[in-house]
Amino acid sequence: MNIFEGLFCGDPSAITPGLEEIVPQFPPQVRRAMRSGALEVPRDKEAAYREAFPAMMRLLKALHDAGVIIIPGTDALAGYTLHYELKLYVRAGIPAGEVLGMATLTPALVMGVNKDRGIIAAGKLADMILVDGDPTKDIRDIDKISTVIKSGKVYDPPAIEKALGITPRTNSQRAVSQR
Numbered sequence: 060m061n062i063f064e065g066l067f068c069g070d071p072s073a074i075t076p077g078l079e080e081i082v083p084q085f086p087p088q089v090r091r092a093m094r095s096g097a098l099e100v101p102r103d104k105e106a107a108y109r110e111a112f113p114a115m116m117r118l119l120k121a122l123h124d125a126g127v128i129i130i131p132g133t134d135a136l137a138g139y140t141l142h143y144e145l146k147l148y149v150r151a152g153i154p155a156g157e158v159l160g161m162a163t164l165t166p167a168l169v170m171g172v173n174k175d176r177g178i179i180a181a182g183k184l185a186d187m188i189l190v191d192g193d194p195t196k197d198i199r200d201i202d203k204i205s206t207v208i209k210s211g212k213v214y215d216p217p218a219i220e221k222a223l224g225i226t227p228r229t230n231s232q233r234a235v236s237q238r
Contacts, residue, residue: 060115060116060119060144060147060148060151061075061076061077061133061135061140061143061144061147062133062134062135063111063112063115064076064077064112064147065095065096065097065135066095066096066097066098067097067098067108067109067111067112068095068097068112070095070097071094071095071096071097071098071099072094072095073094073095073097074093074094074095075093075094075095075096075135075136075140076095076143077139077140077142077143077144077146077147078093078136078139078140078143081139081225084220084225084226084227085224085225085226086224086225089224093136116147116150116151117151119147119148119151119153120151120152120153123148123151123153123157128165128169129148129161129165130161130162130165130166130169131144131145131148131158131161131162132144141162142201142202145158145159145162145198145201146198146199146201148161149198155194155195155196155197155198156195158198159194159195163177163178164177164178165177185208186208186209186210187207187208188204188206188207188208189204189205189206189207189208190202190203190204190205191203191205204216207219
């Protein structure tokens with residue numbers, strides 16, 4: 060969904076939707092590649108383009124309501140746009156708790172690895188993020204990552220960003236991005 064929002068946002072020079080808060084923190088050579096890639100809107104097609112993404116959001120909700128298995132994902136910037144994708148699903152009208160299940164248990168079920176993965180429980184393999192908040196109540200809390208645990212190793216997100224040349228966000232920037 061976030062890829063399509065970028066395509067239909069109408070401004071090829073705009074930052075990819077969902078990355079507006081973090082892209083200014085990226086190194087200059089990365090910032091240049093973070094444009095939306097929006098399609099040029101043909102004359103007399105402005106209304107159709109404006110309605111394209113809202114129509115896709117309604118379709119996403121209809122598919123969910125019809126019981127179609129949906130696994131959130133994106134081909135965009137790993138580590139940032141998947142969270143925005145989840146926010147779009149909630150914006151489409153899917154409850155946050157269900158969206159989180161779509162991103163965790165559903166892929167494990169579809170791939171047939173749910174005996175080992177997909178939930179946090181004794182005896183399960185758990186790659187997870189710890190957040191400061193409750194994303195089942197406010198999906199924006201998914202951005203408040205305090206710790207990442209992957210293959211039994213604990214990672215510090217600000218340290219990872221620093222190693223990648225991403226300027227650390229201040230607490231006030233993090234608070235703004237949560238609104």
